[in-house]
Amino acid sequence: MPSNRPLFSLFAIFTVAWLLVLAGAVVIFKFIVPFTYCHCFYDGVAKGAFSTILAVIWLGILVAMRDQFVRKNILSKAQKDSESEREISQDASNKLG
């Protein structure tokens, strides 16, 4: 019977993603985009740059959570499995020896 641990971790990731979407939408569309310093080309460039920086930070948080999940649930399990396999083969070779 598989455990529900990944499902609960995913609920946590989705909650963080939800908060990031809401906060990101408010910061970009309520504060960055409507703010006008001057009616010039650089105004649009600055808005685009700030929004991109924010989006990159937000995506970075999600990537970090993904990597943590994969490390904790998939790669560490694979490492444990290979270690136990190595121990079994070591035991077998000791007995043969």
Added chain:
Amino acid sequence: MTVFALLIFLAGTTSFVLSFLICLFGTRFLIQFLLRRKMTVLDYHKPERPQIPRPAGPAIFGGIVAGEILLFFFSSSYAILALALVTLISGIVGIVDDLATLGGLAKPLLLLIGGIPMVAIQYLAPGASVYSSRLYLPLFSHPTYLPILYPLLVIIAIPVTTNTINTIDVLNGVMSGTLLIAFVPVTVAIIIRIYLGLSSIWILLATLPLIASLLSFYFFFHRYPSKIFPGDSGALALGGAYGAIAIIGGVEIVAIIAILPAILNSFLFLSSVKKLVEHRQVSVQPTILLQDSRMVASTDRKAPVTLVRLLVSTGPQSEREITRNIFKLDAYCAGLALITALLIWVIPLAK
């Protein structure tokens, strides 16, 4: 009962029934037709490895487009016409992909055409109210007016939603089930907007052909074990229609939150393979199929990260178990989307 109420009832009922029946009988016909033509694919996740016909897209978007055109004749709403056109274009791009397999970059570029009818109709007939260029945000009672940015977002939104919905079409019934669950908060949000006088009743009726086609397709054909696969034509048409409803209904943020599992699946995949590629072009598979047809996460570092790989990370699960877990995540996100709708339209007014 007033004449208007009678008209609304008649329009809603006939469009719902028409879409439901076209999808039902169209898909039945397609199953026979595709089997005769041997247009089938292997269902890898079943022990007996059956051949399943594909695609059901023409029946799905045929039902939606017929229902929307009927509604257009009742309402004369250009927003509904735009929705029908977006669905049709996305479906046609999907058929091309089903028959000729478009590349990872060609497909989103072609789907950019899907957003053009909405912007074009709004531009040619400003009174048509296809969209308002106003974005309602959580906790703020006044929307942000985005006259230049919003049309650009509309054009980008269609390829994004279509591809996102396409990437969640991983197991029997997941894509159509996810959309059915996502339509609960989207419909509630549209009802709230109608109550506040921000949207028209016709927009609510425009969701009915979509829901009818989805109900017909999911319960009769797509849920486990699938009798037919939607293919790219089905997934892209449904994704395009969903994106268009989010825009014409003015419920963009709620619609995004409601399909968060699909968005995160797409993001996880793209961020791990680091380029725009089709799933079938990936050399290392994210999951390993066991002898008993259960799936377990691949421990290969090069394997792409997907929602299914994360779900089966602690042990093997059957297709049915994984589907059930994805629906639990969908239901959770639908709850978050409902909270978002309250934060956008109910709480700012109560302050």
